[in-house]
Amino acid sequence: MSADATTLDHANDRDEKLRRNGGAFLAGFRNANTRASYQQQLHRWFAWCDAYGIDPLTVDRVHIELYCRWFEQQVDSINTGSHGLSVLGSFYRWLVHAEVLATTPMAAVRRPRRDDSPKQTRLTRHQLADWLNAAEHQGGAAYATACLLALNGLRVSEVCAIDIEDLAEERWHQVVTIHGKGDKPATVPLAPRSRAAVEQAVASRARGPLLLNRWNNRMARNNVAALMTKLARTVRIESRVTPHTLRHAAITTSLAAGVNPKVVSKRLGHSSVAFTLDTYAHVIPGMQPDAAQMFIDLVYNDEKEARR
Numbered sequence: 603m604s605a606d607a608t609t610l611d612h613a614n615d616r617d618e619k620l621r622r623n624g625g626a627f628l629a630g631f632r633n634a635n636t637r638a639s640y641q642q643q644l645h646r647w648f649a650w651c652d653a654y655g656i657d658p659l660t661v662d663r664v665h666i667e668l669y670c671r672w673f674e675q676q677v678d679s680i681n682t683g684s685h686g687l688s689v690l691g692s693f694y695r696w697l698v699h700a701e702v703l704a705t706t707p708m709a710a711v712r713r714p715r716r717d718d719s720p721k722q723t724r725l726t727r728h729q730l731a732d733w734l735n736a737a738e739h740q741g742g743a744a745y746a747t748a749c750l751l752a753l754n755g756l757r758v759s760e761v762c763a764i765d766i767e768d769l770a771e772e773r774w775h776q777v778v779t780i781h782g783k784g785d786k787p788a789t790v791p792l793a794p795r796s797r798a799a800v801e802q803a804v805a806s807r808a809r810g811p812l813l814l815n816r817w818n819n820r821m822a823r824n825n826v827a828a829l830m831t832k833l834a835r836t837v838r839i840e841s842r843v844t845p846h847t848l849r850h851a852a853i854t855t856s857l858a859a860g861v862n863p864k865v866v867s868k869r870l871g872h873s874s875v876a877f878t879l880d881t882y883a884h885v886i887p888g889m890q891p892d893a894a895q896m897f898i899d900l901v902y903n904d905e906k907e908a909r910r
Contacts (some may be wrong), residue, residue: 616657619809623659627696633783635759643689646673652849659703664697666690666711687713723841725851738799743813743821744829746803749796751826753847755852755870756780756790758845762821764812766804776800782871790869853882 615752624644631637651658674683676736687708694706723734730752737748751760770781776797777789787905792800803812813821826845834843849870856866857878 610865616659620658623697623700623702624648624693626700627693630696633781636783639685640689640692643686644693646686647690661707663707663710666707669838670711670713674714684714687711717893723847723850724854725839725841725843725847727855729837730848730851730855733833733839733843734795736833736836743803743815744833746796746799747813747821747826747829748833748848749793752852753793753796754790755849755856757782757849757871758823758826760871761831761845762813762823762826766807766809766812768812769800769804786871788871814836831833834857853878857882 624641628637628644631640645807646772647669648658650672651661651665656665670683670687673686674680675855677683677686691706691708693710694703694708697703698706710718734748734752747761750764751758752755760782763781764778770777770779772789775791777791778800779787779789782788800812803814811820815821815825823845830843830845830847834841853866853870856869863878864875867875870878872878
């Protein structure tokens, strides 16, 4: 056998091993969106390795560091770069756990710090009200989509996946069962306005997708994005409005209105109340002064009680 044929066979074996291990790694994630996101990051990494003739299963820290510098130049967001490296970290930890590798090349890699500063477009209460009124005027699936995003704070993937069969009555409240991040099921009570909007979207149907686009197919992310833009233009909101803008508005408005952060965290499907506070505490400017005053009042009142 010639040297070229031997090299080709080795490359084919390597590619097959990569496909098998990459597929097995992705199969561990039940959520289709997570699998698609992780697959995209792995494909980018494998393509970079292939361009430089590197075997992803024999890389070391230097290769990862070089890829980091290249990746940072390809993306606009630090968080996107951080996410890509996080995926690689998970993949190589899985390879170690599966005994494909002895150690992970990601162990000592310096990763970029995530930028947690708020960059989301912020809607005022009046803008949000105008936007919802425009959606109500359009009615049907548009109104239901708007209410589920803005009043219930659901993610766009959760909203698009709702079926009519997911609606139910529980303790005299209409609720909807959703599948959040990690495919975790959750039962969410509908706000009164959301309930009325959902009833419009259901109409006389008994089953099937709750939200239909103009072709009577299930509403997709791009349909929702187009709806957001159209309604924003209707009420002359110049900033870019995305589904997450409305989720952000639902969270910040609830916290500013004094709703307990633990209730907000649970209702929005956050992993912990700490995450909610770390991310959105900036919308409660009086939180720290109020906490300080409560502490002073507690100490002062206890001292007065002790002196009696």
